[in-house]
Amino acid sequence: MSDSGPVGFRVASDKPFLIGLGVLGGSYLLIIVAMVLADLVFLNYADQPLLGNEMVKQGRHVDSGVTVATEKGRRYFFRAGKNETGLRSSGGAMFGTGLFTATDDEVTLLAVESGRPVTASLRPEVRLSGIAVTNNVATLTTDEPHGLLWGEFIRVSDADAAGWDGVREIADTTLHQISFALDSDGAQAVSLGLSKPNPLVQALRSRDIRFSIKLSLISCTLTTLFSLWVAVPIGYVMSRFQFRGKAVIDTLLDIPIVLPPLVVGLSLLILFRYMPEWLSDFVVYKWPAVVLAQFMVACAFAVRTMRVTFDQIPQRFEQVALTLGCNRRQAFWRVIMPQAKGGLLAAGTLAWARALGEFGPILVFAGATRQKTEVLPTSAFLELQAGRTEGMLAVSLIMIAAAAVVFIVARTLGMKRIFA
């Protein structure tokens, strides 16, 4: 045993460590992907039938279930709740959710258990009982209350007559009537199909949301430009120069990041009470307030990014440029900025994405006035407040799409730089 090497020392396997890394990182990635996918899957992209009022009365199930009166030959939309297994009529049984045609004068909701509260929903499909056209305005009369509001959209389809098909904005409503503008007069129709377009179409057609998309895109772009304009010099100074009070300035620059966003908005609002009147009239509760609120937060992130970018570029480059005949300005533009392009792109993307999602400060400082200071997060909030989860989701999808486009563009440009 004289030639044995070092024995008795064994190093533990790397597997648990690597698995740990994978599990922790992987679970987070999974949540990110699942989160976005859930949004995409949850939204019902199909058109919804136009439905009348709820027919199921509140109460409890007795024995076999609750019966609801129906009209023979009419179509109904049934959704089973958590206390029902389905529905039975003389024509057979139905489980789950969907449309069916009544074959009898009543249907029975099948209870999971007697005594539980009724949770199912049964609504009649709205049928047209009259079509009138006057002065390019069509007025449809329905046999059941249609539940649509002014400003909402309805999809009209007609196989026979031209001039009717399309998504129409409702110009006027009563309980049983819907009016909307037609392109040409004299269009006649005998029967029309009516349905509610999916929330995404509704959102994209809505004038309010169109405005908020426009305002969001413009304000985010302005915010990004302003942020970069400020972040490049601040980042450069903080990275290259040593001076008294630098630590204080460093802390000040972080304030917008650590401060709760709402407080940023409130602070701006209070600050503008001390401003000259013409200035606060121009800014507060107007679109400039949106840009300023976004800028205050987004810029802080851009400054961080630019500072790190400049920190990673050694000072040697400037020094060599100086000996070759540059002054500081020339060294900055000729040698440093070309190297900072990637960081500039990253800072711009970050600022844009931050600005797109900014909500709290805008709500406080710019308000949530439709067609005036409404940006996409405000739209989502207003939709939610109005009880339209689907509308909120549609607005969220628009924001996801906008963020994704900017991100992909930035990444592609970044890649080009690397592969050039």
Add this chain to the structure above:
Amino acid sequence: MIRLENIMLRQGDFELRDIQLELAAGEYGVLMGRSGCGKTTLLEAVCGLRTVAAGRIILGDRDVTALPPAERGVGYVPQDRALFPTQPVREQLAFALVLRSLGQSEIAARVEELAELLGLGALLDRLPDKLSGGEAQRVALGRALAHRPSVLCLDEPLSALDEELHDEMCQLLERIHSETGVTVLHITHSPSEAKRLAGCHYRLANGRIESDE
């Protein structure tokens, strides 16, 4: 000519004082010393990248102590070469010339000349990350020589090269020196390098410069 008179340099706790050095025009001077003794700091002071606390720096017949680096007429090759990562070799060689607003043809001719001298002909359109250590070193030399400086400051130019390249580069430095007649201040910690290249040896130790002929 390089003349340093009573130079004092301060950087935090580190201090060099009463530094004297004289290198005649066209000489090849090697400044030696251990790591951390202040060689690089002194070289930066000569280039104007560091302000001196006291003393005078004279290059040629000019007192350059108060001049910005751009106006001193020095070529500087830092230890890490610091080639501009976004510029192809041709642009790096032309960098100093473009700043001096030379004409297109003049710049092209000078770049051609430098490429000839340093053997960079085939590399002119490459980016620095596609260059080997020796090639990058030659580009850095070319960039520093482009504007015909009277003084060339080299900060350990051979330290990152392997044996074979080392020898090649020594020959190149000798050739550059004899062909251009530039005054060279070369810092290193390798005695063999110093022996091979130098006309004049200086040693920086304990905050003083000793000249050993």
